[in-house]
Structures are given as C-alpha cells and as structure tokens.
Amino acid sequence: MNWLLKKKSADEDQRRTHEPLVGGRRQGENENPYLAARRTWNDQTAANKAARQMWQLLGILSLLIALAGVGGMIHIGSQSKIEPYVVEVDKLGQFVVVAPAQRANATDPRIIHASLASFISDLRLVSPDASLQRKAVLFVYSMLSPKEAAFGKANEFLNGTDESSPFKRAEKEMVSIEIDSIIPQTPDTWQVDWIETARDRQGILKDKPFRMRALVTIQTVGTTPQTTEEQLRNNPFGIYVRDFSWSKQL
Known part of the structure; x- marks a missing residue:
C-alpha cells in the first residue's frame, strides 16, 4: 500500500521537469490535451503577469521622475530672478558706479x-x-x-x-x-x-x-x-x- 500512497519526487515527476514545452507538452510525455491546455494557460498567465508588473514598475518610476521635475520647476519659479542695481551718475551725467544693490545691515x-x-x-x-x-x-x-x-x-x-x-x-x-x-x-x-x-x-x-x-x-x-x-x-x-x-x- 505504501507504494500507492508514495508521492513522486520532483525529479521523478515528469510534469515538473525543466524541459521546454512544445505544443503544451514536454519531450517524452504522452499527449494529454487537458494537461497541455493547462500548461499553455499557466505559461501565458505568468508571462502576462510579468509584463504587467514591469509596466507598473516603469509607470511608478516615470511618475517619480515627473514629480521631481515639477518640484524642481516650482522651486526655481519661486526664486526671484530680479536683481536691482544701483547706478551713480556724476555732474556731467556720466555713469560712475554700476553695482548690485545690497540691503543695508539693520544693526548699523x-x-x-x-x-x-x-x-x-x-x-x-x-x-x-x-x-x-x-x-x-x-x-x-x-x-x-x-x-x-x-x-x-x-x-x-x-x-x-x-x-x-x-x-x-x-x-x-x-x-x-x-x-x-x-x-x-x-x-x-x-x-x-x-x-x-x-x-x-x-x-x-x-x-x-x-x-x-x-x-x-x-x-x-x-x-x-x-x-x-x-x-x-x-x-x-x-x-x-x-x-x-x-x-x-x-
């Protein structure tokens, strides 16, 4: 009775070999339309799942890159681009000094x-x-x-x-x-x-x-x-x- 209940190991079970599928079955297996259909379906489902996960990962990375770009644009846009300059003119109307205006020190x-x-x-x-x-x-x-x-x-x-x-x-x-x-x-x-x-x-x-x-x-x-x-x-x-x-x- 033990030989009836004994479970085949992965090495003995031909269904679990690593032989490539050809027409839904592996080399040396008898033709079984049900087993072939199931294997074909499983392989197709696994491929679709892997592709979906890859596209999800690419979508998340693209979203992070877009958010970083928008944040950088907001930061740059919030900074003032206007720099005032002080221009001094002498009595003849000629420019004497042209320099960026500096805020005076309040502790003066x-x-x-x-x-x-x-x-x-x-x-x-x-x-x-x-x-x-x-x-x-x-x-x-x-x-x-x-x-x-x-x-x-x-x-x-x-x-x-x-x-x-x-x-x-x-x-x-x-x-x-x-x-x-x-x-x-x-x-x-x-x-x-x-x-x-x-x-x-x-x-x-x-x-x-x-x-x-x-x-x-x-x-x-x-x-x-x-x-x-x-x-x-x-x-x-x-x-x-x-x-x-x-x-x-x-």
Missing part, C-alpha cells in the same frame, strides 16, 4: 538711530493735519508686533481714552518732538532723550518745553516667505520695538 547704529527717532517722534506727535497724523500712527504700528508688550502700551497710549487720542487732542493742541540723543544701553535696549513742546491751535505755548527720556528695547527680524510687500515698504530693515517705557525729566 545709524539705521537704529533713525528708526528709533522716527518711532518716538511719530508716537508722541500731535498734528492738526489728519493725513500726517494717520501716516505717523501707521508708521508706529509698522514697528510693533502684536505678540510684544510694546504693542499693548502703544495702543493704550494712542487709543486708551479720548484725551490720549492724538486725533482728539489735535482739536485743542499740537505737540512737536525734538530728539536730543539716542544712546545704547545694551545691544538691544536704547535710551532716547527728547524735548517735547505743546502749543494750542493758535501756536501759543501751553507750557514750558520739557525733557522726556525713554528706554526702548528692539529686535531685528529678517524677511521670510510670509513677509508682505507692505511690511517691506513700511519697515524695510525689520526693526521692531519689543518694549518701551518713558518718563518726564526734572
């Missing part, structure tokens, strides 16, 4: 002096010219970040009450600022001294001019992809006031 003390002088002058200014007053207020806010303490302080000073609003005060008085000195106390904090003069609408002094002093803490923020064109126009050097405090000098 002269730039910080000018920015802080404008900030204090515009923050304390009271002008009967509503357009000039509005321009001054907008400049002040261009140097403020809503996340910093200086924003809340400036907002309270400008809009806290009707008496503090420069637009309401301009109905009765005018205030001018004369910057006296700007001295660094630390790399980020500067002392600003100025003389403040208040006059009524007829130009008569309301009181003797008095001295004021402020400590202003700043930070420099570089441009990012989120930086808008309006921010660049209003605050080109990225100097922002983080905090400030002032007092009247005796």
